[in-house]
Amino acid sequence: MLSGQGRLVAMSPRIAESSRPVYQQLADLLRVKITTGELAPGAQVPTEKALSEEFGASRATVRQGLMVLVNEGLIVSSRPQGYFVRRHELSYFRPQSEWDQPASPEMDRWMTEQTTLGRAPSQRINVEMIQPPDRVMDRLALSAGDLVVVRRRVRFLNNEPFNINDTFYPFGLVQGSEIVNPADITRGASEVLTELGYEQVRAIDEVEARMPLPDEVSRLELGPGTPVAVHRHTGYTKDDKPVRHTVNVLVGSKYVILFERTKPAGTGSE
Amino acid sequence: MLSGQGRLVAMSPRIAESSRPVYQQLADLLRVKITTGELAPGAQVPTEKALSEEFGASRATVRQGLMVLVNEGLIVSSRPQGYFVRRHELSYFRPQSEWDQPASPEMDRWMTEQTTLGRAPSQRINVEMIQPPDRVMDRLALSAGDLVVVRRRVRFLNNEPFNINDTFYPFGLVQGSEIVNPADITRGASEVLTELGYEQVRAIDEVEARMPLPDEVSRLELGPGTPVAVHRHTGYTKDDKPVRHTVNVLVGSKYVILFERTKPAGTGSE
DNA sequence: CAGTGGTCTAGACCACTCG
DNA sequence: GAGTGGTCTAGACCACTGT
Numbered sequence: 001m002l003s004g005q006g007r008l009v010a011m012s013p014r015i016a017e018s019s020r021p022v023y024q025q026l027a028d029l030l031r032v033k034i035t036t037g038e039l040a041p042g043a044q045v046p047t048e049k050a051l052s053e054e055f056g057a058s059r060a061t062v063r064q065g066l067m068v069l070v071n072e073g074l075i076v077s078s079r080p081q082g083y084f085v086r087r088h089e090l091s092y093f094r095p096q097s098e099w100d101q102p103a104s105p106e107m108d109r110w111m112t113e114q115t116t117l118g119r120a121p122s123q124r125i126n127v128e129m130i131q132p133p134d135r136v137m138d139r140l141a142l143s144a145g146d147l148v149v150v151r152r153r154v155r156f157l158n159n160e161p162f163n164i165n166d167t168f169y170p171f172g173l174v175q176g177s178e179i180v181n182p183a184d185i186t187r188g189a190s191e192v193l194t195e196l197g198y199e200q201v202r203a204i205d206e207v208e209a210r211m212p213l214p215d216e217v218s219r220l221e222l223g224p225g226t227p228v229a230v231h232r233h234t235g236y237t238k239d240d241k242p243v244r245h246t247v248n249v250l251v252g253s254k255y256v257i258l259f260e261r262t263k264p265a266g267t268g269s270e
Numbered sequence: 271m272l273s274g275q276g277r278l279v280a281m282s283p284r285i286a287e288s289s290r291p292v293y294q295q296l297a298d299l300l301r302v303k304i305t306t307g308e309l310a311p312g313a314q315v316p317t318e319k320a321l322s323e324e325f326g327a328s329r330a331t332v333r334q335g336l337m338v339l340v341n342e343g344l345i346v347s348s349r350p351q352g353y354f355v356r357r358h359e360l361s362y363f364r365p366q367s368e369w370d371q372p373a374s375p376e377m378d379r380w381m382t383e384q385t386t387l388g389r390a391p392s393q394r395i396n397v398e399m400i401q402p403p404d405r406v407m408d409r410l411a412l413s414a415g416d417l418v419v420v421r422r423r424v425r426f427l428n429n430e431p432f433n434i435n436d437t438f439y440p441f442g443l444v445q446g447s448e449i450v451n452p453a454d455i456t457r458g459a460s461e462v463l464t465e466l467g468y469e470q471v472r473a474i475d476e477v478e479a480r481m482p483l484p485d486e487v488s489r490l491e492l493g494p495g496t497p498v499a500v501h502r503h504t505g506y507t508k509d510d511k512p513v514r515h516t517v518n519v520l521v522g523s524k525y526v527i528l529f530e531r532t533k534p535a536g537t538g539s540e
Numbered sequence: 541c542a543g544t545g546g547t548c549t550a551g552a553c554c555a556c557t558c559g
Numbered sequence: 560g561a562g563t564g565g566t567c568t569a570g571a572c573c574a575c576t577g578t
Binding site for chain 2: 028031035067071072073090092200201202203204205206207208209210211213214224225227228229231250252253255256257258259260261262263
């Protein structure tokens, strides 16, 4: 139960003390209770009916207020049990892991948190040969008509999908190699590229936050109010030739992307 | 106008061809038109009334469908003109710029796009001395009761806020220095830290996507369906002492965070 | 079966801008 | 003033889950 403050001030009629709409006031109230912990993660939010009676608003108005919180990612509805405060358990995602082990004690500590949880990782891989989307064509410095090999992966942790990972390779580079085989490459695709004579020594990473596309919603089993982090990684050889482009789509509410960087030697502090 | 397919199949009555709810079907239809470009960025979406008549659904149902798209960040409503397809213009944000100039031609090209647009940057700075939030305390390896100096900045581009940038320094390190002065430090705060004997040589970056808090909504003037990217940067000296922690909040739909990395010397490709 | 949220309707009044 | 979206009501039926 909320603590029974009585009715909220309606905006509509002539009364017009006029502040915020009722549904916003309701959302504000509940949001405060959530952020202060009065409504802890996992706790049940009062039912629509209860809120409606408590605040003297129609069920539709109460629902509108609850929808605000759903779209902010603060509560979820699990019908027909009711609404619950969402749990947020963040894990770390470390794209750099191909290159090195954690170089610092702090990094070590953070990674351990994730790996000690006894998770069961798995993945689904398939390989296609396609004409690349514009953005990929641009990053790999290809021309119209050039083909790429794409390894598409959906990664699971405890049977929950958490990551879409598509890696694109220029067709000419990987033709006939292990990379076109839809099986896990245990020693890592980087290793294979190195053997083929294309060692990556430099990379550019782009990270973007946006709302998911319907396709991503279904593949990652997302609810409303859940943004995704899109991480694009382009790897270059020492001759500045792009040899691989990876698009990672991560569930925003579940993963933090982690980078570690070292100041380039011989660079001024400007 | 939509192309007049006639009524959508309602779920509720006994008819029950039963597939998706009407409002979802409407959202799906419009979403396709948007993603295919039939409704281009900036174009007006048919009015609620028009959609209601065209599909034989009540205004409330049509609104529900439109709300889905609003919360996906695909359309915006500007009352009382109507709904419009949202424009997406992404710029690049490069946290690394303190350390070096773009090291590669690709990076140069991307940065130029951003800087040639003739924007007018500005910022508001204020400085406080506070007890750090838990997360900051943790990153700076401080103990309860330790104080930090925080420089809070809101950055504007053409008078539109695009970035909240709060940097925390352990109080002991920067006491009496220029950093506690709420003015722009043109030569960069890193430079000042170096002069104080705390040169940063290593950093850890964390990037997270989430929906904004109400505070961020107002400071960044965000609409619904707009996630933020939260970028946390912790800088260390060569003795592994954390000397600064920065929290950047960026509007997801406007900025891409860009990192450039070089393979650490002498590391195997594993 | 009772109770939950999900969907949908018909209708009302409001604030705002200038189609 | 006409038309837009924003807010709000009262009421209806549905699907689902758990006591």
